Amino acid sequence: MNRINYLFLTVLLSANTYAAEADYSQPIAITSDDNATSIRENVSIYTNNVEIRQGSLNIKADRLEINASAGKGNEVFLTTGSPVQYSQLLDGDLPVTATASEIRYDRASRTLTLSGNAELSQSGSQVQAAVIRYNIETQEIVAESGEQKKRVTTIFTPENKENP
Template sequence: MKVKLGSIITLLLLSLAAKAEKPDYSQQIQIDADNLVSVEENILTYKNNVVVTQGSIQLKADQLEINATAGKGNEVYIASGKPVTYSQLMADGKPVTAQANEMRYEPSSRTLTLTGDAELSKSDSVVKASVIKYNLEKQDISAESDESKRVTTIIMPEEKSNP
């Protein structure tokens, strides 16, 4: 039986593309840290050099508390630091980055809430506010200000290539 090399390469590329399309939020969450400080009933606290990875999502913080008191599948991740950073590679290959003093991630609703000097960069725009809510699945962004800081959005112009 003779198999063409082109057919094998095409099948391999299609299988890799199918794997790459698996949403980040449907993949496992891995947590690395220097210390697991406390283990209370359904609450874990990680400290120092905390890195949370889920697919292409990466969150870095000084401290992470995981509250699982609402039961499996309803955990809440609260990361704090100066700042906490977040990055994700979107399906179109463009990155989303964020930073804030605190980030709250709720996998069940796929929501990331940034609080305190919050900044989120997506495509060619940057949003800065006191509080930013970002839905990872829908890619919706909402921002709120307080008395000391207004919501600011910066939209970069599209660069045109010269012929």
């Protein structure tokens, strides 16, 4: 991605748009129809109607695999679905939403990796790519065309300005 696109993406997702710090201090609640856990392997698999909540962060998927082998606070959540849906309110009640065939949430780095028809939207603007890496905390995005060479598309919605 060239420097101009990166600059536009940074502007798109900056200005008072940090995820509410309170989200990260909240417990993570997971609901699903089914669950299988290997205590020895530190792996849990949730299937059917999976929902993950942490404060305003919400992920809905068909399947979730949590690998907790790296210890508490370093879990990796791998969700799959058709599609997986992510949403979160940022400071100022600005919603950010995303969809993809697979979303990987790395709790330690607060990074989402969206793969397969990935789309991320905020304030009416959106990024579409084969793979999108999104740091929730710093609001940085890296979008890639992937192996299929699907071009990265960024759509900026003009700001509505009212005359006084």
